[in-house]
Amino acid sequence: MPAAYPHEFREDVVxxxxxxxxxxxxxxxxxxxxxxESCLTNWMRQAxxxxxxxxxxxxxxxxxxxxxxxxxxxxxxxxxxxxxAAAYLSQANLPKRFYPLVSELAADGIPVAVSLRxxxxxxxxxxxxxxxxxxxxxxxxxxxxxxxxxxxxxxxxFGYRLLADxxxxxxxxxxxxxxxxxxxxxxxxxxxxxxxxxxGKRPGPPVHDDLVQRDFTSDDVNExxxxxxxxxxxxxxxxxxxxxxxxxxxxxxGYSMDGRMKARLAVNALDNAMIRRGDTAGxxxxxxxxxxxxxxxxxxALDRNHLIGSMGQVGAAGxxxxxxxxxxxxxxxxxxxKRWRTREELRIAIITWIERTYHRRRRQVRLGKLTPIExxxxxxxxxxxxx
Numbered sequence: 338m339p340a341a342y343p344h345e346f347r348e349d350v351v352x353x354x355x356x357x358x359x360x361x362x363x364x365x366x367x368x369x370x371x372x373x374e375s376c377l378t379n380w381m382r383q384a385x386x387x388x389x390x391x392x393x394x395x396x397x398x399x400x401x402x403x404x405x406x407x408x409x410x411x412x413x414x415x416x417x418x419x420x421x422a423a424a425y426l427s428q429a430n431l432p433k434r435f436y437p438l439v440s441e442l443a444a445d446g447i448p449v450a451v452s453l454r455x456x457x458x459x460x461x462x463x464x465x466x467x468x469x470x471x472x473x474x475x476x477x478x479x480x481x482x483x484x485x486x487x488x489x490x491x492x493x494x495f496g497y498r499l500l501a502d503x504x505x506x507x508x509x510x511x512x513x514x515x516x517x518x519x520x521x522x523x524x525x526x527x528x529x530x531x532x533x534x535x536x537g538k539r540p541g542p543p544v545h546d547d548l549v550q551r552d553f554t555s556d557d558v559n560e561x562x563x564x565x566x567x568x569x570x571x572x573x574x575x576x577x578x579x580x581x582x583x584x585x586x587x588x589x590x591g592y593s594m595d596g597r598m599k600a601r602l603a604v605n606a607l608d609n610a611m612i613r614r615g616d617t618a619g620x621x622x623x624x625x626x627x628x629x630x631x632x633x634x635x636x637x638a639l640d641r642n643h644l645i646g647s648m649g650q651v652g653a654a655g656x657x658x659x660x661x662x663x664x665x666x667x668x669x670x671x672x673x674x675k676r677w678r679t680r681e682e683l684r685i686a687i688i689t690w691i692e693r694t695y696h697r698r699r700r701q702v703r704l705g706k707l708t709p710i711e712x713x714x715x716x717x718x719x720x721x722x723x724x
Contacts, residue, residue, distance in 0.1 A: 349684065355381070369693040436463055485509075547623075562623070580592040580660075598629065604638045622646055625648065631648075
């Protein structure tokens with residue numbers, strides 16, 4: 338079954354169809370964008386419904402109804418969890434532990450994730466309990482905690498090193514690091530105040546390492562993607578484009594445009610690429626060190642799709658030269674050709690050039706005088722047809 342088209346791509350194709358020249362057939366536009374004429378007709382009909390030009394159920398209404406049903410079902414499940422938890426705690430003869438209750442609720446059809454969230458429990462400890470209610474490591478940890486607690490109760494001026502020595506005398510030998518972790522988790526501090534850091538803040542996590550090292554080659558699709566953001570002014574203001582390019586075929590696998598350069602722009606472009614490409618786990622995504630690509634939203638999107646982040650050095654344009662060359666080509670062939678009055682006009686020109694000219698008509702020497710679509714079809718026809 339072919340992969341679904343991104344919503345933004347569908348809107349762009351409809352824009353091109355609605356702004357076509359008189360006498361231009363829909364079949365020609367559909368062929369330029371790699372879709373069937375009936376598919377384009379359906380998209381235009383749904384767009385008329387969304388704009389109120391034709392009666393029917395809009396996508397927003399369908400999404401809202403589906404969300405309401407899901408929320409109603411979720412609220413019913415949460416209420417059942419709270420009701421069963423209250424009844425469970427009222428029984429004096431049962432231990433006050435929720436893990437058995439979560440298992441009972443799961444047997445009755447309530448998802449474990451819902452029960453854990455309502456009861457404010459973590460998922461991993463629950464599944465570890467399911468596998469082995471009392472582990473050997475947990476038993477050793479309990480003995481160590483008891484030994485440290487006894488030593489701390491006897492003399493609260495001891496730090497974690499002295500507490501570890503006292504615990505060792507009682508037969509619970511552990512490293513100083515382990516003693517520090519247990520004392521930290523239980524907040525067993527020495528009675529003497531601890532020195533504070535100069536600013537009280539820790540440095541943030543480092544950026545991704547450069548996994549590409551300017552080697553812009555790939556042996557198969559979805560092994561290495563490049564991404565960057567470019568901008569161009571119009572009379573209405575700037576239009577920003579974020580694009581993802583597969584190094585294997587130089588194909589633009591996903592893109593998004595907006596009037597503001599936020600982290601959401603990069604995340605939307607990545608989501609569009611994932612819809613077009615499907616399973617891309619392990620693919621390296623290389624970018625510069627822009628704030629959009631260092632944002633938590635983008636990093637979470639990479640982790641959610643099992644992608645590997647990579648970043649070049651600060652101020653080193655050559656670290657992402659292959660993507661810069663695509664933007665230079667776009668600048669020369671589209672952006673600098675005329676003065677653009679509206680963002681909508683420029684948007685249509687960009688997506689038309691990418692999908693019609695760059696993907697299907699512009700032959701590249703590195704690809705053996707083939708277009709990106711032709712190259713993928715020959716080298717990896719299964720992925721090409723699905724995308």
